[in-house]
């Protein structure tokens with residue numbers, strides 16, 4: 001009787017020992033992986049504010065606490081103007097192009113943007129997505145989303161942004177979506193709790209113009225350190 005029990009105890013002890021060994025090993029691998037992956041990215045530093053944001057001063061509050069950090073920390077552009085390419089029109093989509101262009105021009109009042117006619121020279125690409133967007137990473141609405149990807153150029157960490165906005169929606173809805181997704185693309189990686197802001201998390205019946213709170217939030221983002229552009 002005693003033998004099998006003792007044997008079992010030893011086995012249990014051994015397997016617990018192995019298990020804790022495996023946990024320690026796993027932890028070491030995780031720490032090493034973390035050290036290597038963060039060492040590969042430049043340390044976060046603060047860039048000078050773009051002139052339009054530096055001049056901006058408005059005391060209406062912000063929702064900076066809702067902005068999330070990403071892998072390169074804050075999504076901050078540091079080469080200006082930031083170049084935007086809107087997918088050109090086909091026979092049926094001139095209105096879509098006009099609305100996207102209008103949204104770019106609205107943000108241009110607060111942030112240095114330039115429309116370009118070559119996709120390969122653009123930082124932000126606005127894509128007239130024809131496929132249904134099922135699980136957008138940033139949105140509750142199902143017809144628009146924004147993604148970013150990282151790349152290295154002459155050992156400087158940079159990002160590219162793609163905005164997808166489906167056509168065949170009411171004009172007001174397309175314009176509101178373009179304003180909102182551009183807000184993400186410029187660096188507001190989060191949502192406002194107030195429906196009077198462009199970055200409100202949900203669609204509203206009467207979409208607001210870019211608010212002072214939207215610009216205040218963008219300015220605060222640009223005052224943060226980032227790994228991008230270094």
Ligand SMILES: [Zn+2]
Nearest residue numbers: 138139180191
């Ligand atoms: Zn959003």
